[in-house]
Amino acid sequence: YPRDSDKSIEVLIFKFQINIGEEPFCDPVSIKWTNKRNKKNKLPSNPLFNKRIYFDIDYSTLPTFATLLIKVKHLVFGEGSRLVTSNTVRWVNFKLFDHNRNLMTGQHKLNLYSKEFSDFSYFVFVDNITEEDPSKIYFEIDTFAAYVHNSNFKDDNVEINVNNLMMSKKDKEEIEKIKKKTPFDSLNNYDKKILWANRYKLTKIPELLPKLLLCVDYKNPQHIKELKKVLRMAKLLTPVQSMELLTGKYLHEYIRSFAVNCLQHSSINEIETYLIQLVQGLKFEMYHDNKLATFLLKLSVQYPLTIGHCFFWALRSEMHNVNVQQRFGLYLQVFLSKIGPKLITIYEQECDFMRRMNVIAEKVKDKKTTNKKTIQKNFVDDLTAYNNEIVSKKLEISMPLNFKLRIKGINIEKCRIMKSKKKPLWLELKNADDKGNDIIVLFKAGDDLRMDIVTLQLFKIMQTLWYKNHLNLKMSLYNVISTGDMEGMLEVVTNSATVAQIHKEQGGSLQSFKRNSLKDWIGKKSEVSIEECHNNFLLTNVAYCCATFVLGIGDRHSDNIMLKKNGELFHIDFGHFLGHFKYKMGIKRERAPFVFTNQFKNVLDSKYDDFKKKLWEAYKILRDHSDVLVTLLRILICTDIPELKEKDIEYLNQSLVLNYNTKEAEKFLDDKLKESVDSWSVPLNFWIHYMANK
Numbered sequence: 001y002p003r004d005s006d007k008s009i010e011v012l013i014f015k016f017q018i019n020i021g022e023e024p025f026c027d028p029v030s031i032k033w034t035n036k037r038n039k040k041n042k043l044p045s046n047p048l049f050n051k052r053i054y055f056d057i058d059y060s061t062l063p064t065f066a067t068l069l070i071k072v073k074h075l076v077f078g079e080g081s082r083l084v085t086s087n088t089v090r091w092v093n094f095k096l097f098d099h100n101r102n103l104m105t106g107q108h109k110l111n112l113y114s115k116e117f118s119d120f121s122y123f124v125f126v127d128n129i130t131e132e133d134p135s136k137i138y139f140e141i142d143t144f145a146a147y148v149h150n151s152n153f154k155d156d157n158v159e160i161n162v163n164n165l166m167m168s169k170k171d172k173e174e175i176e177k178i179k180k181k182t183p184f185d186s187l188n189n190y191d192k193k194i195l196w197a198n199r200y201k202l203t204k205i206p207e208l209l210p211k212l213l214l215c216v217d218y219k220n221p222q223h224i225k226e227l228k229k230v231l232r233m234a235k236l237l238t239p240v241q242s243m244e245l246l247t248g249k250y251l252h253e254y255i256r257s258f259a260v261n262c263l264q265h266s267s268i269n270e271i272e273t274y275l276i277q278l279v280q281g282l283k284f285e286m287y288h289d290n291k292l293a294t295f296l297l298k299l300s301v302q303y304p305l306t307i308g309h310c311f312f313w314a315l316r317s318e319m320h321n322v323n324v325q326q327r328f329g330l331y332l333q334v335f336l337s338k339i340g341p342k343l344i345t346i347y348e349q350e351c352d353f354m355r356r357m358n359v360i361a362e363k364v365k366d367k368k369t370t371n372k373k374t375i376q377k378n379f380v381d382d383l384t385a386y387n388n389e390i391v392s393k394k395l396e397i398s399m400p401l402n403f404k405l406r407i408k409g410i411n412i413e414k415c416r417i418m419k420s421k422k423k424p425l426w427l428e429l430k431n432a433d434d435k436g437n438d439i440i441v442l443f444k445a446g447d448d449l450r451m452d453i454v455t456l457q458l459f460k461i462m463q464t465l466w467y468k469n470h471l472n473l474k475m476s477l478y479n480v481i482s483t484g485d486m487e488g489m490l491e492v493v494t495n496s497a498t499v500a501q502i503h504k505e506q507g508g509s510l511q512s513f514k515r516n517s518l519k520d521w522i523g524k525k526s527e528v529s530i531e532e533c534h535n536n537f538l539l540t541n542v543a544y545c546c547a548t549f550v551l552g553i554g555d556r557h558s559d560n561i562m563l564k565k566n567g568e569l570f571h572i573d574f575g576h577f578l579g580h581f582k583y584k585m586g587i588k589r590e591r592a593p594f595v596f597t598n599q600f601k602n603v604l605d606s607k608y609d610d611f612k613k614k615l616w617e618a619y620k621i622l623r624d625h626s627d628v629l630v631t632l633l634r635i636l637i638c639t640d641i642p643e644l645k646e647k648d649i650e651y652l653n654q655s656l657v658l659n660y661n662t663k664e665a666e667k668f669l670d671d672k673l674k675e676s677v678d679s680w681s682v683p684l685n686f687w688i689h690y691m692a693n694k
Contacts (some may be wrong), residue, residue: 011075013086014137016053018096019067020218021248022122026057063218064101064150065251065286067125068094070137072112090135091117095125099287103148107140119646120638123248123284130322160233165201179208182658183630184650187214199226203233207627210244213255227254237262239270244631246281246292248638253290260291271299272307276457276636279314283638288327297331301338308335309403312347313481320485349397354483356386357425361445364423376417379425383412396432401479401489405439406432414438419693422446426492440492448575449488450641452480455574458629459547462622466543469621471614473543474536476570493572495565497521500558500690509694512686515602518563522603525565533567538607538614540569545594546618549672550629550655552579556595556682557689579651580643592679593672601677612673619669623656 017028031051072090090112098104111128112135113121128134167175174194178187187195192215195202199215202208212230217223231254237245244250245259263271263278271278281292300308312335315328336344360382369375387410390397399405407429414428425443456477466473482488502521503511511517526533548556554576563569576582581590604611622629633649652658657665676682 013073013075015069015071015073016055017069017071018055018057018062019069019122020063020065021251022119025063025066025218026055029053029055057219059103059148060150061219061221062096062103062150063252064097065253066096067122068096069122070094070110070112071117072135072137088117090114091121092127092137093122093124094127095286096141097149097286099289101149103141105141105143105148107138109136109138111136118640120248120283120640123638124323125286126323126326160200160229162200162204162233167198167201171198175202175208178211182653183627184653184658187211199230200233203230204235206235206237206241209234209237210241210250213245213250216252218252227252231255231258234258236265239263239266239274240628240631242266243274243277243281243635246278246284247631247635248284251284251286253286256285257291260295263295268299268303268307272310273457273460274632275307275310275314276453277632279311280635280638282327282331283324288330293331297334297338300335304339304343305403308339311335313400313483316351317482317484317488346398346403349395350400353397354400354487354489357427357443357489358445358484358487360386361423361425361443364417364425365446379415379417380412383410383415386410387412399429399439399441399489400481400483401441401491407439408432411438418442440494441489442492443489445487447488448486448641449480449482449490450639451577451643452490452574453482454633454636454641454644455551455553455577456480458551458632459543461628461632462547462550462618463543465621465625465628466618469617471617471621472539473614473618474539474568475543475547476540476564476568478572493562493564493570496562496570498559499561499563499686500693502563503558503686503690504694509687509690512558512683512690515598518599519603522563522567526567527565528567534603534605534607536564536567537569537603538611540567541596541600541604542611542614542618544569544571545596546615546622549594550619550622550652551577552581552651552655553577554579554581554590556590556685558686559689559693561595576643578643578648579654580648589681589685591681592676594676595682596673596676597679597682598677599683612670615673616666616669619656620662620665623658623665626652626656626658 012033014031014033015028016030018025031049031053033049070092071088074085074087074089076085076087092110092112094104094108094110096104111131113124113128114131114134171194174191175198178191178195181187191211195208195212196215199212202212213227216227237259239262242259242262245255250256250259275296278292278296282290282296285292296311300311302308312332315332315335318324318328319332321328336347360379363369363382364375364379369378389395390407391409394408396406396408399407409430411428411430416426418424418426422444424445424447427441427443429439429441431437431439459475460477463473463475463477476493478491478493480488480490497505499518503509503517506514506517506521522533522537523530528536547553548571553571553574555573556571560573561569561571601608629652630649633644633652634646636644637646637649657668660668
């Protein structure tokens, strides 16, 4: 019984649905339970019924990756039996086949979830073990004399000469239309019919393979047989195309094995770049033992201080998540068992460093201690104690941010508690390399750094796309790592100042409205020629204007935009994206499409037309590669980042105007730029932020 529900519940609907990922495999079956009071006018404690449920399918046709989704809906009726609300109050997802690919027959007891059903809930294959005394459901699947398993259809291995196959003119035209579909356009039944009819020919067009594989009818044994043949004939995919096949839309082990096979032909740098997505792809696997896990573990053991280091922290940072705790814990155990005691000691030291910093950070935020001097004294004492331990034991501790960064102590007098709400720790650490500069990092406890990580990764991908298309823009991409639940650290970019600091240096809050404020500061502080400085300002502004606009980055105040003394501009602190802009008292604070005011335009001066030209080039390249951005975001839905749902990703469809032709898109961008330059909202936001934080 839903323990936290109103005891006046009148009706519960139990909905049973067999799914393949998010898609229903057959029609659902629902059971209605009506609450009836007994003779003493008391409600029963539990819904009890003994009903047999029939699905209109054969057991033998069930794919091994099929799941049973059970949802409990609470119906509330008003006057005249009018339905007022219908809410899902409990749910659970159940794997119908075990790791040996045998049907899970017999009796089962599952703990139901009470949390909201999300996009990723379709892929949560464990029941609720987090809540105390959760609601439970009991059911039984028919037992047979022998194991029930899905037929393993064999490929006939007949070679097909694709060059001899003909495609009608009409089919060619239809396939060209399908190729032009945006990542947000779904395939209709006619599209699927055309693609499947030309499947052998399409195996030689890698960009169409993910769409072709969506046409497989898993109820049709012949389709499963053909699936093997199609994958055997298919050309290798790019890493991003391969990762699309590792999302929840493609659960068949043949498809996922093919994707991993393609990834095996990728470079180590490519694997490292996309490791965030690859680790999340493990959550869509039906079983702990799978090809993707084997691939990542082998690479991590082979390169334990590069890929292995990233892999270790990507897994460890999610060990608080009970849905993946067992799986990720197993992978960590396998990895550590293969790398030897010396490397294990290195990882233990990193974990201990993060643990000690977390204890210090939590003590700083402890509301029981309000005296600032006491807080500062405790902070210094705790750092001193840890520093003495490092020095006395002659430790050289590598940093989770980057294994190559090693420290041999802490510069206590240079460390400080930052003023912002979550009280991050500014840490200046002694470099173990005597020839290297001190290492400056920001440790955060109570902040979700995952959006920063995703944003900076996408910036890096964008920069690569621009470079490959002969547009050499500049971005200052610093390192960020999440090491646990609401915990992590980030690299501090030195020799730079925030726009707020520049306004303060230039005379105060009213500098937010002065056209020459940034230009004058660059003229005074420039470490290179003014020409080079202005060129750096142009190239970085193009990159960040384009990237932040496309990704809908929010909270762009004057402390989140920085300038280096060589004129390079960059953004920091990415706590809001995909159109989740900040509101104050119901008023949208961020109204301008770009953070590009007359103050920015004035720095460029005669280079403004060049800026506009490059901005369009950068924007057009991202439009042409929208599938890359969408794929990388979609596989991250399983992170449960609050601002990263399927509906949020659709923001890219708006920002890139994917349904516009080239001419319309160029005008759209030009209009948005004019709107930003003429806008009063950005300078006003800068001024308000300055006044609130001076």
